[in-house]
Amino acid sequence: MKSNRRPDRDARPAGDLGGRRILLGVTGGIAAYKAVEVARLFMQAGAKVQVVMTAAATNFVAPLTFETVTGRSVYVEMFPERGKESPWHTELSSWAEVVVVAPATADHIGRIACGLGDDLLTTTLLAYERRKVVCPSMNPRMWANPAVQENLNTLRKRGYRIIPPEIGDMARPGEEQGMGRLAEPETIYGEVHHLLSAPQDLRGVKVLVTGGRTEESWDPVRVLTNRASGRMGFALAEEARERGADVSLISGPSEVIPPSGVRLTRITTARQMAEAVKREFGYCNILLMSAAVSDYTFDHTAKNKIKKGDPDPEINLIPTEDILKGISQNKGNRVIVGFALETENVLDNALRKIARRSILTSSLPTIHLQKAAVFR
């Protein structure tokens, strides 16, 4: 899987998290030392940073290091010794505007996916209802373990924001390479900054997004498809979610990790895409059709693999349903945004597409304005 990390999120504007309350959970992974830099970046931007460590994490970095960087006591124990000052999990969860777990071990991810509350950090997360960001970090073989991936999917479905690990050297340079390295502190900072600064102007709005490509089967092994990556639809869904919308994402095949906190429907063919869009269209206020849906499909799919020596392999293409055209008849007061990919006469072709689909034909500037209003 490729990371859909966006470099433009790596900006580090000083002082613009002024007073924002960030709870940084640090768990027992080798990358715990990088969490010190994450805390430092938040502090540099003016945030208040409260660190909660697991007992295992204290084997990797001393709490004193975080206390020095953040100017606050670090909490580890759910049941501190009598006389020792430590807030309850409920106080910590009421205080924080966002909880960021970096690094998040496979063990911690498993425990939060199971809803366990066996230490201060997991119990705080159980009691926490707002923005939750998890930054996994582990050996590539642990990362590839189906149990870890299933736990992460559970978290995604529950609205956790997962900042995927990166590909590169593990702790000891040159020893082992692969996916599992904690995202860079600047990336984590950028994502959290974006999360905290997004206006909530789409709260209460239902947004339906389509993304990815479709695949039409010629025979059981060959498909007609295109080169769409899925990044556009995923980025739109992510942006809408961050601005408070209730987001449904219908996606064709894509190698990119889909955003968390959205309802995801996976489809493969143009026909399945049409059916899924028609099913959900009635419930949305805004439809963003960025999927690259095949314009053609095969008139039938061969039951068995078509052989190389076949003297007359049959390829009969028939047009697929024009989804946008069909649903725009019942547009009502929804905003519908279509996307066109062209290799020539880009603007003319896109204008013709709008006219053909009769979407706001008489008010073309409106679509731009609405798009601008919604997504700028």
Ligand SMILES: Cc1cc2nc3c(=O)[nH]c(=O)nc-3n(C[C@H](O)[C@H](O)[C@H](O)COP(=O)(O)O)c2cc1C
């Ligand atoms: C040297 C060493 C490095 C470790 N690094 C990682 C790691 O990077 N990621 C991980 O998921 N577990 C790692 N572990 C295993 C965790 O420390 C272990 O699962 C622990 O129980 C995690 O506890 P916690 O989730 O409560 O912090 C490491 C263990 C050792 C001994």
